[in-house]
Amino acid sequence: MRVLLVEDEQPLAGYIAAGLRKHGCAVDIAPDGRIALDKIEITPYDVVVLDRDLPVVHGDTVCRRVVERGTSRVLMLTASGSVEDRVEGLTMGADDYLGKPFAFSELVARVRALARRTGPARPPILRAADVLLDPARRVAERDGRLLHLTPKEFGVLERLLAAGGAVVSAETLLDKVWDEHADPFTNAVRITVGTLRRKLGEPPVIQTVTGAGYRIGP
Secondary structure, eight states: OEEEEEOSOHHHHHHHHHHHHHTTOEEEEESSHHHHHHHHHHOOOSEEEEOSSOSSSOHHHHHHHHHHHTSOEEEEEESOOSHHHHHHHHHTTOSEEEESSOOHHHHHHHHHHHHTTSSSOOOSSEEETTEEEETTTTEEEETTEEOOOOHHHHHHHHHHHHTTTOOBOHHHHHHHHSOTTSOTTOOHHHHHHHHHHHHHOSSOOEEEETTTEEEEOO
C-alpha cells in the first residue's frame, strides 16, 4: 500500500513513517502543503495521512485537492480533535479523522481500512487456492504453513491476491509496494517475485504473463 504522510513536525513524521513501514506500507513524506500538492499530482496514493495545520499551504486546501482528484482516501491526523473540527474535516471530504495523541495500532487499522476502499471491495483476509494472507495481523500462510516474508514480499503477495486473478504489472507493484526513492529501472520487482515464489514453494502459484506482469494462478 502506498501512503503519503503530510506532517510538518519532523520527529513525529519520522516516527509515524517508520511504524507504517514496519506494517508493510510504502511511505512518502511531505513536510508542508505545497510539497504534498506536488506529490499527489504525480503519484496515486492509496491513503493520504494529513495533518490539518500545515505551513505554506493549509491542510484543508490539500484535502480538497485530494478529494477533487478522487484517487486517494484521506485520514486527517491532527491535534484539533473537537467535534466541530471533526465534522468540518469530514464535511470537506476527509474519509476519517484521528486526533493526537493516538494509539498507533488504531492508526494502522484506520489506514488499512481506508486502503481497502480505494478499489473494489475486498475481504479483510485474502485467499487464493491454499494461500491465505491477513494484512491486519501481518500473517501469510500456504496450506497452513506460516510464510516468513519480508515487508516487500508481503506487499507484493497482498497486491497479487487482492487482484483476484487479474494481471498486475511490474510498474503497478513498484508504484504501490515501493516508495518514491525506488529506481524506476530497478529489477527489484523481479527479484522480490523470485524470492516470494521460492518461499511459497510447489506447486507454483505466481504466474508470469509475458509483457504484462504477474498473477496468482489456480
